[in-house]
Amino acid sequence: MSATLRQVAEHAGVSVRTVSNVVSGFALVAPATRERVQRALDELGYRPNAAARHLRGGRSGLIALVIPEIASPYFGELAGHLADEAEKRGWTLLVQQTGGDARRERDLLDGAGGQAVDGLVMSPWALSPADLRRRPGAAPLVLLGEQDADGLLDHVVIDNVTAARELTRHLIETGCTRIAAVGPQPHLLNGTAARRLSGYRQALDEAGLPHDPALEVPVNHLHRADGAAAMRRLLDTGIEVDAVFGFSDQLALGAMHVATQHGLQVPADLAIAGFDDVEDGRYANPPLTTVSPDKPAIAQAALHCLAGRLTPGDGPPPVKHLVPHHLEIRASTIGRKVSTKPAAPGIRNAHR
Amino acid sequence: MSATLRQVAEHAGVSVRTVSNVVSGFALVAPATRERVQRALDELGYRPNAAARHLRGGRSGLIALVIPEIASPYFGELAGHLADEAEKRGWTLLVQQTGGDARRERDLLDGAGGQAVDGLVMSPWALSPADLRRRPGAAPLVLLGEQDADGLLDHVVIDNVTAARELTRHLIETGCTRIAAVGPQPHLLNGTAARRLSGYRQALDEAGLPHDPALEVPVNHLHRADGAAAMRRLLDTGIEVDAVFGFSDQLALGAMHVATQHGLQVPADLAIAGFDDVEDGRYANPPLTTVSPDKPAIAQAALHCLAGRLTPGDGPPPVKHLVPHHLEIRASTIGRKVSTKPAAPGIRNAHR
DNA sequence: AACGTGGCATGCAACGTTGCAAGTGGTCGG
DNA sequence: CCGACCACTTGCAACGTTGCATGCCACGTT
DSSP, rough: OOOOHOOOHHHHTTHHHHHHHHHTSSSOOOOHHHHHHHHHHHHHHHOOOOOHHHHHHSSOOOOEESSSSSHHHHHHHHHHHHHHHHTTTTTTEEEETTTTTHHHHHHHHTTTTSSSOOOEEEOOSSSOOHHHOOOOSSSSEEESSSSSSSTTTTEEEEOOHHHHHHHHHHHHHHTSSEEEOOOOOOOOSSSSSHHHHHHHHHHHHOOOOOOOOOEEESSSSSSSHHHHHHHHHHHHTTTTOOOOESSSHHHHHHHHHHHHHTTOOTTTOOEEEOOOOOOHHHTTSOOOOOEOHHHHHHHHHHHHHHHHHHHOOOOSSEEEEOOOOEOOOTTTTTOOSSSSSOOOOOOOOOOO | OOHHHHHHHHHHSSSSHHHHHTSSOSSSOHHHHHHHHHHHHHTTOOOOOHHHHHHHOOOOEEEEESSSOOOOOHHHHHHHHHHHHOOOOOOOOEEEEEEOOOHHHHHHTTTTTOOOEEEEEEOOSSSOHHHHHOOOOOEEEEEEEESSSSSTSSEEEEOHHHHHHHHHHHHHHEEEEEEEEEEEOOOOOOOHHHHHHHHHHHEEEEEETOOGGGEEEEOOSSSSSEEEEHOOOOOOTOOOOSSEESHHHHHHHHHHHHHHTOOTTTTTTEEEEEEEEEHHHHHHSSOOOEEOOOOOHHHHHHHHHHHHHSSSSOOOOEEEEEEOOEOOOOOOTOOOOSSSSSOOOOOOOOOO
């Protein structure tokens, strides 16, 4: 146990209050006193007690990140940015995994942690908008992703519809016409997958391509295993496919794995693209085309939002913060043989 | 702000102490009273105040994970297991990134967090054994990895020497004789890389193969980019190489990426193996042979250790907890053409 | 009838910190 | 020479909780 203010005060021959004044920097303290107290602080190795400060001041300096799972590369990278950004602001990041379980999400939202945190950054998976609205006076909350609780809660998003449309358009431009969408999650209330699906369909419409329900492959989670299973299903049905758009890089990489094992050349036989721009995709063989959300900007926006809610006043109304994204075009979708037009000579993925 | 014990007490017409007794479960409370208090608790939506409990009881229920970076897949997966295991024990996990910076590691070790956590799980990178020993009465600590502070601190390890030797032996058995070791980190005090290098050399010795310093490629970090850079350096020097042993899966995957881009077939032209068994490797093309440490066991052992240190008594002397590992042999090292014997017909990685 | 016992409920204090208001001693102007 | 003011310091209280010791009452025993 580290020394307390009282012990330091006795050691320096001053009052507790004066020591507190020295520790907290300002207030009026005579230079000589300040120095003497400082020496006592150093000698006893004083460390302010976080619990007492929290109890007294009502702030813990902790913020919670509530996500389905920290092991997922996307959330891992995001958590890294959030932890960095939190540290800049003097906060510490605490990780709460929900495993996508609605009850756990609700508990954490309701402050099961016991007002231990000053704020929450949450990526809801299974919670209904109603759940999100019904918040028994817990800590300030920022949502990652659109949750249909529009206008009621701060949230940080990218434009998923546009991003998915742009990516799909890119696939169409490289000559793909039978594009599988791997990733719809009809069982989840989280609107992200639905928005990506919508963007995908819009791009098909714009190009005059039909929607083939058989090309929309739902998944349970966004793991590589789910992408792999979806790809296997596609191959088993024997349906014609010349591109796969995975709603996450993990899905796309799982699909790429199965396709490659199955003897398909990527992108010559099958173009593959993902979403999230996690590091794995950059180093895949071939490197994965993807939508790259500005993750540092997401982290920054989320914590900026939280910071704004920490001051007691109600502050401004909830904000929807739109973060930019861009298409990261890599070898998994370029250099395809074009199937509809009289085939251009198949430019294979450069193997020098 | 949630209701306090006092408010609940007034509402139920009993004393604060009695409410506390109801909340904490036992002690003698008459059934009728208990029920009345319970109703008051429910009506006011009482949540125990974490700060007050922490101040009073000296336990925060928080443990810190101190690692170089949470975005790294290995630490991400480990953090997931730790968070799960922590939750089982009623703790919450807090993530502190050091970026491998010695000063930050030292600060966190010294309790810069302000006694906010009940314990620390740390994977030191840049700290010297001396730093680890000199601990100004901070929270209980469990180290991940061997730190040469043997006998003084609890630590959880796998047998890195043996694991590296087994993996290298496997490479030799598949016919490799020019095995590059990508991953020594001579600038770090963290002994992990040194131990893997030692195991690698032992296997070479056992097989009567020479040590070629040119095949030992040091790296700064364990990222894919470092593995890629190392592979490029190897290719540029034109030195003969038939296998790469990356000291992490990330290094191996970076190397695999460059080798593939360079037109090499894995494993026909170059076998590649890694260390850690992260999910990326399982879905790489080809899937990556690797050493698989039992990560759930690491998490469990670390928290079990911590739990043992939480009770005030000094408890047993520090323990070195050895966690099992196994070789996960996948396609990146099997099905090679054997170079020393009169070449078997080159079995290419199945592209049917 | 007096006393002991056990079941239940409560008051007090303290964990370490900081806001508030009051106190101390000294100096300067009137 | 006195009062006011200043620079500095301090005591008190409170944040919400729980350990400890004690209080109270009813019941059963002697």
